[in-house]
Amino acid sequence: MTSLAKCPTHNLWKKSAAILLIGPGKKGCPAVLTVKRSKKAKFMPTNLVFPGGLCEASDFSLSWLDTFPQLRSFAVNPHATFPDIFINDAPEQAQLQELSPHVGFRITAIRELVEETGLMMDEKSGKALPVPDNIRKQIHEEPKRFCEILKSLNMSPDIFSLHNWSTWLTPLGLKHSSRRYDTQFYVAVVDNIEHLNPTSDNAEVSTVQFWDIGEILKAALAGSVLVAPVQMYELSRLLSFKTIDAIREYAQSRDRLGTERIFTVKINCSDGAIWVLPGDSLYPEDPDYMGTDDEIFIPKTVEECMQLYPKHHRMVSPLSSPLINISLNLEQVTPTFATPRSQL
Known part of the structure; x- marks a missing residue:
């Protein structure tokens, strides 16, 4: 790495x-x-x-x-x-x-x-x-x-x-x-x-x-x-x-x-993928910026990862709104979660 x-x-x-x-x-x-x-x-x-x-x-x-x-x-x-x-x-x-x-x-x-x-x-x-x-x-x-x-x-x-x-x-x-x-x-x-x-x-x-x-x-x-x-x-x-x-x-x-x-990191799950951002429970301590390592795989479903790793700063594939329950640095405003059925 x-x-x-x-x-x-x-x-x-x-x-x-x-x-x-x-x-x-x-x-x-x-x-x-x-x-x-x-x-x-x-x-x-x-x-x-x-x-x-x-x-x-x-x-x-x-x-x-x-x-x-x-x-x-x-x-x-x-x-x-x-x-x-x-x-x-x-x-x-x-x-x-x-x-x-x-x-x-x-x-x-x-x-x-x-x-x-x-x-x-x-x-x-x-x-x-x-x-x-x-x-x-x-x-x-x-x-x-x-x-x-x-x-x-x-x-x-x-x-x-x-x-x-x-x-x-x-x-x-x-x-x-x-x-x-x-x-x-x-x-x-x-x-x-x-x-x-x-x-x-x-x-x-x-x-x-x-x-x-x-x-x-x-x-x-x-x-x-x-x-x-x-x-x-x-x-x-x-x-x-x-x-x-x-x-x-x-x-x-x-x-x-x-x-x-x-820098977003892809986490492969048994039924999909999660893209994690800094501060997420799944975010690597030393991310692979260069692509020299194998992709990360967790033998759990996306939903299981949502429950097992509680700090969320992530997006789920297929495309979703960002899921976040942490505060961001430098007074950055956090994303607002939205779904197609939301009153946007």
């Missing part, structure tokens, strides 16, 4: 960033922007996910500070907790040539939002604005020109509107892909989505839409849409909030604390 403490984990997996863009949906209930991965997508095909993708070296270029000096004022609580994907282990001189990872990851999330949905979080206007398709295509084909293109559009990346939400490492054992990502998730809240018209890129993404959070969970649990497990977990957390103002207030307040990496 390879211990996480014994390896340079920030270099093992591809770094990426994603954004949970939230606005008022039906009757003012929170709605979140989702994209459906195309059938040809190499990762999570046909699944509903949040806009996001791989980091580019240009997202971390100091040219951003030269072009948009206001980014220099961005600050992070020095006492916050963050996983080691935020560590820059390059030589000191090389580090001077790169942005703070906290700025770079946010730029990645904003750029991917533009590429996949055609929406731009613009600091100058304080709004999410549409980007013309021809410009969007240029950004997708030449992401290193993102900074230059924004300047020509008189736009500025609103990294200040993106709040730390969570960090996820792709688990082992996924059916559709062996690709692994260390992904930083951010939350951004907009006051109005009626004027927004997000569109797909017709490449990696087939459809784009705002979903009321309760509706997407109900559809996922009923099997009418595919929702990736990470998204299922985060949607269940968002279900705890009744208004976008409550989400905004919480995200702004908790932002100062940072995030911890979440």
